[in-house]
Structure formats: structure tokens, C-alpha cells
Amino acid sequence: NKSDIRNLHAIITRIRGFSTLVKKIAPYIDDNQIQYAIARNNKEFTSNIQRKYNALSFNKDDIMKNINNDDLLLTSKEKLLYGLLTLFHTRRPVDYNRMIIPNEKPKYENRKKIKDRNNYYLNGIFYFYITKNKQIQKYNVPPELCVLIENEIKSRNDIDEENKKYLLLNNHNKHYKYGSELSRDIMLVFKKIYKLSISAVEIRRFYCT
Numbered sequence: 326n327k328s329d330i331r332n333l334h335a336i337i338t339r340i341r342g343f344s345t346l347v348k349k350i351a352p353y354i355d356d357n358q359i360q361y362a363i364a365r366n367n368k369e370f371t372s373n374i375q376r377k378y379n380a381l382s383f384n385k386d387d388i389m390k391n392i393n394n395d396d397l398l399l400t401s402k403e404k405l406l407y408g409l410l411t412l413f414h415t416r417r418p419v420d421y422n423r424m425i426i427p428n429e430k431p432k433y434e435n436r437k438k439i440k441d442r443n444n445y446y447l448n449g450i451f452y453f454y455i456t457k458n459k460q461i462q463k464y465n466v467p468p469e470l471c472v473l474i475e476n477e478i479k480s481r482n483d484i485d486e487e488n489k490k491y492l493l494l495n496n497h498n499k500h501y502k503y504g505s506e507l508s509r510d511i512m513l514v515f516k517k518i519y520k521l522s523i524s525a526v527e528i529r530r531f532y533c534t
Contacts, residue, residue, distance in 0.1 A: 327357050374527075380519045381531050383411055389469060391518050401477040403514045405494070410511065410525065412470040413451070415532040418507045418525045420444055422500060423455060424493040426478065435461055446474060446493055 334350050337343040370378075382388065388411045391397065392404050399407070409421055424444040434442055434454045445452040449471050453462040466474075478491055481498070492500060494507070501507040508525050515523040523531075 330354065330357065377519075377521050377523050377527060378531055378534075380521055381515075381523060381528065383532060385412065385469070388412060392469075392473070397518060399514070399517065401473070401480045402494075403517065405473045405477045406511055406514045407518065408470045408473045410528050410532075412467050412473075413464075415529045416453075417529070418511060419504055420453060420455065421494050422504065422507050424451075426474075426491040426493055 330350060330353050334347070334354050337350075338347055388408070392399070392407065410418075421444070423442075424446055426446050430447055430452070431443075431445060431454075434445075434452075437454075439455060439459065442454040444455055446466070449466050449468075451462075451464045451466055453464075456462055474493065481491075481495070494501065496502070496506060496510075511525045511528075512522050515521070515528070
């Protein structure tokens, strides 16, 4: 399988003595990348995708109109999920699942291994410590999104009293254990707003275009 070849290649390229095998596997890795690029470029823009593309708006006025629409009956958490994927340049949902709101900026997070790191929100700034290139990313958060974060935190009672910190997103006062659960909640929010099931992956693609 393609994924097996990719995983094997990722392992053996980090171990001495496997250069012969790496050379044998490399053409398959290259071909998989080519096939992926072709499939991506030739992705069919179906009528169903077209409806989602036309319905979804990243215009701030349109977004705020939905957030303030009382007829939609959005909870503070649903407004936050919607805002995270529209008011800020769209990232992977997992980036927010591992995000904590502390009292002060973490001092030693960049010294940790990636698997042990968290992302953070503090005083209107997102700090992303979990990145592909391992470089810390720091972004100012739009004020409208800051308000949604504050409103959601006020509506909950899940503070870690010992460390005085919150989860940005929670699932019954805990981390989302599975990314699929967070993706499901995002899809439900967008279906509630647009009457269409739009996935987090589709939202990122639409944002890019």
C-alpha cells in the first residue's frame, strides 16, 4: 500500500545501513507524489461541491451576520467552532484541540518533543508550537474571534484549578479524544448554518481558493 511504503521510507531513511533499500523504494515514493499531484489537479468539481462552495462565505460581514443570527440558535461553542474556521485563516481542527488558555506564556514549550507540546491562546494571540517545521508560529487573533473565545470560556466551568488554565475546545470538559469527534462537531455546526454538510477538509480547500 502507498501508506506502507511512505511509512517504511520514513523509518529507514533515519537508520544507517539501509541506503540500498532506500534507493529501491525512492522511485515508488516519487511516483506516489506525482500521482497525488495529478489526482489533486484533476479533482472533479461536482454540483454538490459547487453548492457548498457558493454557500460558504469568508466575508467578515457575512460571518458576523450568521454569528448574531438568533434564529440559528447557535451555542457559544458552536459560534467558536464556526469562528475559528472562518474569522482566522483556516487551520487543521487538531491545532485547536491541543490548545490551552493559560495565565502566562509557556516558557519551555519549544524544548519539548512535538508529541508532548500544546498550542496556546493568550491575550489575543495564538501560539502554535505543533508545526511541521517545528518553528513556533505566533498570530494576532481578530477581536471578533477573541470575543467568541471569551464568551465560550465564560459559559463553562472546566478550569484546571491547580494550573489555572482552560481548554480552548472541550468535549464534556475534556480534550476531544478522537479527531473524528471534533470534525463531526464542526460539520454539524456548518450544516446548522448553511443547511449543507461541509467538512473541515472542504472548508480549508474552499478557503485556499
